[in-house]
Amino acid sequence: MSDRVFTQHLGGKIEIKSKIEIHNRDDLSIVYTPGVARICMAIHESPEKSFDLTIRKNMVAVVSDGTAVLGLGDIGPLAALPVMEGKAMLFKKFANVDAFPICLATKDVEDIIKTVKNIAPSFGAINLEDISSPRCFEIENRLRTELDIPVFHDDQHGTAAVMTAALINSLKLVHKKMSDIKVVVNGTGAAGIACTNMLLDIGVKNIIGCDRKGALHQSRNDLDQTKKDYLSRTNPNNESGSIHDVIKGADVFVGVSSSNILTVDDLKNMNKDPIVFAMANPDPEIMPEIALPHVAIMATGRSDYPNQINNVLAFPGIFRGALDCHAADINAEMKLAAAFAIANCVEENALTRDHIIPSVFDEKVAPAVAAAVIKAARKTGVSRK
Amino acid sequence: MSDRVFTQHLGGKIEIKSKIEIHNRDDLSIVYTPGVARICMAIHESPEKSFDLTIRKNMVAVVSDGTAVLGLGDIGPLAALPVMEGKAMLFKKFANVDAFPICLATKDVEDIIKTVKNIAPSFGAINLEDISSPRCFEIENRLRTELDIPVFHDDQHGTAAVMTAALINSLKLVHKKMSDIKVVVNGTGAAGIACTNMLLDIGVKNIIGCDRKGALHQSRNDLDQTKKDYLSRTNPNNESGSIHDVIKGADVFVGVSSSNILTVDDLKNMNKDPIVFAMANPDPEIMPEIALPHVAIMATGRSDYPNQINNVLAFPGIFRGALDCHAADINAEMKLAAAFAIANCVEENALTRDHIIPSVFDEKVAPAVAAAVIKAARKTGVSRK
Numbered sequence: 001m002s003d004r005v006f007t008q009h010l011g012g013k014i015e016i017k018s019k020i021e022i023h024n025r026d027d028l029s030i031v032y033t034p035g036v037a038r039i040c041m042a043i044h045e046s047p048e049k050s051f052d053l054t055i056r057k058n059m060v061a062v063v064s065d066g067t068a069v070l071g072l073g074d075i076g077p078l079a080a081l082p083v084m085e086g087k088a089m090l091f092k093k094f095a096n097v098d099a100f101p102i103c104l105a106t107k108d109v110e111d112i113i114k115t116v117k118n119i120a121p122s123f124g125a126i127n128l129e130d131i132s133s134p135r136c137f138e139i140e141n142r143l144r145t146e147l148d149i150p151v152f153h154d155d156q157h158g159t160a161a162v163m164t165a166a167l168i169n170s171l172k173l174v175h176k177k178m179s180d181i182k183v184v185v186n187g188t189g190a191a192g193i194a195c196t197n198m199l200l201d202i203g204v205k206n207i208i209g210c211d212r213k214g215a216l217h218q219s220r221n222d223l224d225q226t227k228k229d230y231l232s233r234t235n236p237n238n239e240s241g242s243i244h245d246v247i248k249g250a251d252v253f254v255g256v257s258s259s260n261i262l263t264v265d266d267l268k269n270m271n272k273d274p275i276v277f278a279m280a281n282p283d284p285e286i287m288p289e290i291a292l293p294h295v296a297i298m299a300t301g302r303s304d305y306p307n308q309i310n311n312v313l314a315f316p317g318i319f320r321g322a323l324d325c326h327a328a329d330i331n332a333e334m335k336l337a338a339a340f341a342i343a344n345c346v347e348e349n350a351l352t353r354d355h356i357i358p359s360v361f362d363e364k365v366a367p368a369v370a371a372a373v374i375k376a377a378r379k380t381g382v383s384r385k
Numbered sequence: 386m387s388d389r390v391f392t393q394h395l396g397g398k399i400e401i402k403s404k405i406e407i408h409n410r411d412d413l414s415i416v417y418t419p420g421v422a423r424i425c426m427a428i429h430e431s432p433e434k435s436f437d438l439t440i441r442k443n444m445v446a447v448v449s450d451g452t453a454v455l456g457l458g459d460i461g462p463l464a465a466l467p468v469m470e471g472k473a474m475l476f477k478k479f480a481n482v483d484a485f486p487i488c489l490a491t492k493d494v495e496d497i498i499k500t501v502k503n504i505a506p507s508f509g510a511i512n513l514e515d516i517s518s519p520r521c522f523e524i525e526n527r528l529r530t531e532l533d534i535p536v537f538h539d540d541q542h543g544t545a546a547v548m549t550a551a552l553i554n555s556l557k558l559v560h561k562k563m564s565d566i567k568v569v570v571n572g573t574g575a576a577g578i579a580c581t582n583m584l585l586d587i588g589v590k591n592i593i594g595c596d597r598k599g600a601l602h603q604s605r606n607d608l609d610q611t612k613k614d615y616l617s618r619t620n621p622n623n624e625s626g627s628i629h630d631v632i633k634g635a636d637v638f639v640g641v642s643s644s645n646i647l648t649v650d651d652l653k654n655m656n657k658d659p660i661v662f663a664m665a666n667p668d669p670e671i672m673p674e675i676a677l678p679h680v681a682i683m684a685t686g687r688s689d690y691p692n693q694i695n696n697v698l699a700f701p702g703i704f705r706g707a708l709d710c711h712a713a714d715i716n717a718e719m720k721l722a723a724a725f726a727i728a729n730c731v732e733e734n735a736l737t738r739d740h741i742i743p744s745v746f747d748e749k750v751a752p753a754v755a756a757a758v759i760k761a762a763r764k765t766g767v768s769r770k
Contacts, residue, residue, distance in 0.1 A: 004415060005415050005424065008416065009424045009438045010437060011437070011442045012438070012441070012442055014404060016401065016402070016485060017400050018473075018474040025746075031393065031471045032472070033455050035390045036468055037455055037456075040460055040468060052395060053391070053394045055399060055400075055466070070419075075425055075426070075429045078429075079425045079428040081441070082428070082438065085440060090417065092402070098401040102507055104503050104506070114499075118490050118497075119489065121463050122466060122485075122487055361409070361410075
């Protein structure tokens with residue numbers, strides 16, 4: 001227990017800080033009773049003022065039930081808490097968003113929805129995190145509908161936005177168009193489905209999703225409703241077979257599931273100038289040193305290789321923007337605007353196969369994403385200021 | 386909206402602060418993925434470690450449904466939020482306890498219980514606040530039983546502990562014993578019941594509770610179960626009548642309900658050396674300038690008169706102690722220990738009729754309360770370290 005990782009976690013990684021100091025009775029009577037009563041009554045008369053006069057203006061709940069934590073799986077809410085604390089640190093560091101971890105002692109979908117709705121008065125937005133698929137879809141959809149504050153499942157849309165940003169820039173390098181490419185997505189869980197949806201939104205026509213049994217196609221009789229819905233939007237040529245079959249002729253591989261599933265032969269079977277986003281954790285679908293001789297562009301989720309596809313490029317700026325324009329929702333247009341903003345943080349003359357996305361420490365990114373998100377929110381009518 | 390009270394509330398009064406700075410990929414890999422995975426798995430194997438390796442070590446939820454806020458009543462969760470933020474500031478200032486406001490969009494008892502249980506993995510203790518009576522009793526009792534972390538309704542026990550501290554010191558000045566005095570408690574809601582229970586715990590034999598209809602006595606046929614239970618422990622001589630009747634011969638008046646209900650005649654009808662704790666908000670049951678010529682000791686809840694009976698003398702130290710000894714509960718012994726500790730912060734030679742309790746800014750109080758609470762927790766077997 002004495003190494004640096006453990007010592008840095010002792011007592012948790014975040015704390016509460018007062019924004020105003022209390023030195024005397026006068027201070028006390030302003031921030032607490034009796035002075036605070038006027039603020040209470042102002043909000044009681046106009047509930048919307050809670051977004052100006054309370055922490056709701058800048059506070060996000062990072063909500064997890066601990067069912068799909070990192071690559072560790074269903075480790076429960078207590079074990080998930082250190083991750084959610086880390087997430088709160090990233091919100092603060094990269095976009096000055098206050099975030100508080102809410103780890104839930106329930107896995108029941110209705111119970112989760114009810115609980116988040118019940119605690120929503122303390123928050124300006126909800127970030128869902130590490131909730132397993134397909135439960136995450138209903139939870140997010142229902143909460144988006146039933147709450148008047150933004151609800152965003154980062155494992156879906158954060159991943160999708162950064163992956164899409166990476167693809168926007170990659171296609172500039174290989175001179176291909178979104179409408180012309182064939183994309184194979186390995187993994188049809190939360191991240192895979194969200195990546196697919198965003199690629200469809202940006203104009204990709206031919207996407208083939210694969211689960212552990214291979215491509216989703218019309219003759220599969222083992223697909224649940226989520227996968228049937230997925231199939232209805234994808235695989236226009238109804239290709240069948242394993243990942244190794246359908247990757248033939250593909251321009252892009254998007255991996256969000258199984259480590260070490262790709263071979264050099266798979267890469268050789270792809271179309272000219274293959275693009276491989278091998279984002280499985282902790283080990284990618286193929287290691288960069290093996291893939292690099294055979295691909296045009298290689299990206300992973302790891303910080304120890306170039307082109308790290310990391311959600312932290314997206315979620316801080318997305319929430320910063322949504323909070324600042326008091327958005328009622330984070331819609332598809334706002335997510336896509338975030339992807340373009342991230343892509344545009346790499347200037348054309350700096351764009352190389354080893355630099356398709358900005359560094360996670362590039363301080364330009366979050367403000368650029370926030371500005372783009374606000375613009376899209378206003379354009380689509382979900383901003384409230 | 387431009388005065389100081391409003392400007393100080395803009396954007397809320399608390400924020401989230403990282404305890405560790407993130408400067409580079411190395412830092413990131415310790416507080417977030419991949420390093421954090423080892424902490425997650427350590428907690429997954431030993432859930433108890435969540436109290437050392439996460440915010441649970443020092444984090445209290447300040448939970449309200451907004452049904453009984455200050456003297457404002459049922460103003461709802463959004464309007465209650467500024468009060469809960471203020472409470473969080475007091476926790477931090479007076480005892481370095483991190484506290485986060487959870488305002489609930491439900492008034493249903495079962496729903497509140499379920500919600501608090503669901504979010505408990507993020508917290509080391511629960512402070513219930515401004516929840517109306519009698520719902521608050523079931524909520525607190527059930528949560529105390531069903532959770533393994535301390536649950537404490539401050540409107541009940543914080544008020545009771547400070548009032549009891551004030552009475553302990555007052556009796557020293559008038560040379561009376563707890564077992565000999567007659568006490569009239571006006572208000573049989575959350576605070577009145579808790580004050581009564583603590584007075585019984587400390588040895589008072591003759592307590593008469595009054596509601597809006599006067600004394601609770603055996604011939605009343607309009608009492609709900611909470612009041613029947615109250616009556617079963619009180620009014621041994623079955624006195625009946627209005628507050629003005631039963632106050633005759635009383636040594637102590639404890640008011641937690643109705644402003645301006647007492648008259649000078651009432652005070653004159655009390656026993657020799659009357660003690661009046663007129664704690665109604667915002668105006669006491671009788672103003673000190675009117676009462677003072679006729680009483681031995683006068684205290685209120687207000688900061689602009691001597692002898693302020695303010696919960697802030699109790700709850701920060703009580704939670705500090707409970708968290709530090711990893712208590713499973715805050716039991717009656719611990720609450721009573723807090724009362725004695727607060728009383729003892731006024732040294733015998735400093736004790737006067739205008740100084741029966743310490744100032745809210747007396748920095749000795751919270752540590753003294755915490756130490757006493759830890760001692761009582763260990764003695765009663767609820768501490769876990």
